[in-house]
Amino acid sequence: MFSWQPRELPAGRCALLRMGHLTLWIWHVPGEWRLAALQEEQQQATEYRDDLPVPREVGEWIRYTGPAANSTFRLLPALPALPLAISPASVMHLLPASRSELFVGIPVTVRVGIPYGGDTLTLAEHPVQPLAKTWFGQPDDPRGELCLSLRSRARLDVAELGPADPARAICALRLHNPTAAMLPLQSLALPTDPLGLAQDSEGRLWTTDVEVVFKGGGTEATLRYVEGAEAGQRTLLTPPRHSAAAGNFSSRLLGGPGR
Amino acid sequence: MLTMALDWLAAHARTLINVATIMVVGILIGVLLQRLVRRVMERPFGKSTAIIVGKTVRNLVIVLALFSALSAMGIRLNSILAAAGVAGVAIGFAAQTSLSNLISGIFLIGANAFRIGDIVTIGDTTGTVHNIGLLATEVRTFDNRLVRFPNEMLVKQPIINVTRFPIRRLDLPVRVAFKEDPARVMALLREIAAANPLCLDNPAPIVIFNGFGDSGMNFTLGVWFSSPDMLAVRASILCGIKACLDREGIEIPVPHIALYAGRETRPFPVECQTPPATATPPATAERPS
Numbered sequence: 001m002f003s004w005q006p007r008e009l010p011a012g013r014c015a016l017l018r019m020g021h022l023t024l025w026i027w028h029v030p031g032e033w034r035l036a037a038l039q040e041e042q043q044q045a046t047e048y049r050d051d052l053p054v055p056r057e058v059g060e061w062i063r064y065t066g067p068a069a070n071s072t073f074r075l076l077p078a079l080p081a082l083p084l085a086i087s088p089a090s091v092m093h094l095l096p097a098s099r100s101e102l103f104v105g106i107p108v109t110v111r112v113g114i115p116y117g118g119d120t121l122t123l124a125e126h127p128v129q130p131l132a133k134t135w136f137g138q139p140d141d142p143r144g145e146l147c148l149s150l151r152s153r154a155r156l157d158v159a160e161l162g163p164a165d166p167a168r169a170i171c172a173l174r175l176h177n178p179t180a181a182m183l184p185l186q187s188l189a190l191p192t193d194p195l196g197l198a199q200d201s202e203g204r205l206w207t208t209d210v211e212v213v214f215k216g217g218g219t220e221a222t223l224r225y226v227e228g229a230e231a232g233q234r235t236l237l238t239p240p241r242h243s244a245a246a247g248n249f250s251s252r253l254l255g256g257p258g259r
Numbered sequence: 260m261l262t263m264a265l266d267w268l269a270a271h272a273r274t275l276i277n278v279a280t281i282m283v284v285g286i287l288i289g290v291l292l293q294r295l296v297r298r299v300m301e302r303p304f305g306k307s308t309a310i311i312v313g314k315t316v317r318n319l320v321i322v323l324a325l326f327s328a329l330s331a332m333g334i335r336l337n338s339i340l341a342a343a344g345v346a347g348v349a350i351g352f353a354a355q356t357s358l359s360n361l362i363s364g365i366f367l368i369g370a371n372a373f374r375i376g377d378i379v380t381i382g383d384t385t386g387t388v389h390n391i392g393l394l395a396t397e398v399r400t401f402d403n404r405l406v407r408f409p410n411e412m413l414v415k416q417p418i419i420n421v422t423r424f425p426i427r428r429l430d431l432p433v434r435v436a437f438k439e440d441p442a443r444v445m446a447l448l449r450e451i452a453a454a455n456p457l458c459l460d461n462p463a464p465i466v467i468f469n470g471f472g473d474s475g476m477n478f479t480l481g482v483w484f485s486s487p488d489m490l491a492v493r494a495s496i497l498c499g500i501k502a503c504l505d506r507e508g509i510e511i512p513v514p515h516i517a518l519y520a521g522r523e524t525r526p527f528p529v530e531c532q533t534p535p536a537t538a539t540p541p542a543t544a545e546r547p548s
Contacts, residue, residue: 130456132456133459134459135459
């Protein structure tokens with residue numbers, strides 16, 4: 001199980017993280033931290049090592065220096081900063097007056113943080129899988145939104161998700177179609193800011209659960225961010241980017257027949 | 260002389276203090292009101308409008324303070340205003356252009372055609388809107404020059420606001436040789452767009468077969484992108500097209516003209532003739548003695 005807990009890296013040592021398409025080098029030089037990130041073409045197995053020599057060619061090192069450079073740093077998972085436009089790999093239909101729960105895997109970003117004033121200061125954040133940008137809405141739609149495009153198998157059973165993968169967070173989407181019309185679900189814009197990330201005992205990453213209630217008559221839906229029943233058995237790793245919005249109702253576009 | 264000045268100051272000290280107080284307080288209130296107006300108006304009406312309305316409010320308050328100060332000095336405002344009315348007519352004739360710019364500036368702000376920070380194209384100039392004033396608008400070009408457009412001029416000609424919408428489409432012409440398969444070329448162009456992380460997948464890229472040109476078949480690849488990514492998208496897509504077409508062995512033709520001898524299929528006849536200088540000397544030629 002991959003550990004997201006603080007790690008020690010004595011001065012002069014270099015650590016390597018491979019996760020998804022991301023290769024991340026962390027070099028602790030006395031008085032400073034140096035980071036270098038590469039996006040590989042091929043997906044890699046997750047690996048963390050701190051017994052490697054400093055690589056000669058890793059692109060550009062980004063340096064962070066300050067008065068309190070101790071030897072502790074922390075890797076933390078986070079969700080992409082842009083909203084996600086989630087599209088099922090196959091078009092799904094939600095039957096009238098019905099509910100369904102989908103499990104969507106979201107590639108995480110990796111934050112590198114150091115202790116700073118009793119808190120963790122994020123030095124950098126890198127995606128483990130670069131997602132293409134997409135526009136949710138019509139090109140001249142003032143309510144349109146720039147999102148990251150995410151194709152999902154949208155599994156109905158959590159057991160189908162396979163073994164725990166630290167590079168992906170699972171989001172449980174509880175869909176509710178209270179109307180008398182069939183709802184073709186093509187795409188859903190999901191704001192990630194109100195979503196926190198927690199880890200279960202098997203190492204799986206879970207986001208805050210999302211309830212999506214289709215309003216009918218258009219493409220509007222109400223999103224509600226809720227803590228699931230299992231939330232108490234999970235360890236919160238990363239709080240929402242904007243915690244004030246967590247738990248509030250929020251209206252977003254849903255890719256229904258109007259899209 | 261000095262005594263006279265001191266006597267005058269002593270006699271009018273109270274008035275001078277009053278005038279100074281009125282002006283200082285007036286300016287302070289004007290500046291505070293300007294900030295307040297900017298803060299209140301910036302979100303609903305935009306930065307440009309907030310700046311201009313703020314400046315107008317500040318100047319009005321300062322003018323009022325000035326009139327109050329003049330009144331405190333015992334100067335009659337009626338005569339000043341009457342003189343100002345006559346002078347205003349004269350100044351109005353002399354400053355027609357400035358007044359036109361001023362009114363145009365108000366129209367521009369009302370029309371909300373662009374805001375500070377937008378990228379605009381005006382005539383041959385493209386750059387970022389640096390400042391919108393009542394008389395003129397300043398645009399900072401990408402090579403870091405400041406171009407000042409009188410507002411009257413902006414009202415009279417088209418302005419292209421490049422960054423009004425968050426996403427844009429870039430249309431790139433692509434030409435390939437006649438011998439290539441157009442369906443394959445179109446499929447490759449779609450793949451190039453799909454593989455570029457800066458290109459949006461929605462709205463989907465478009466590939467159009469425009470027809471047969473003089474030197475090859477003409478296509479257009481149109482990709483949507485987030486407006487700030489303009490330069491990066493152009494460079495990466497052009498590089499992608501070149502690399503892909505080279506890899507697939509698809510020829511990008513240079514402009515050329517094919518000559519025909521008047522028949523459709525027969526080749527142009529070419530006849531080789533031996534140049535006289537290299538011809539074999541005739542047997543009867545005289546040898547030099």
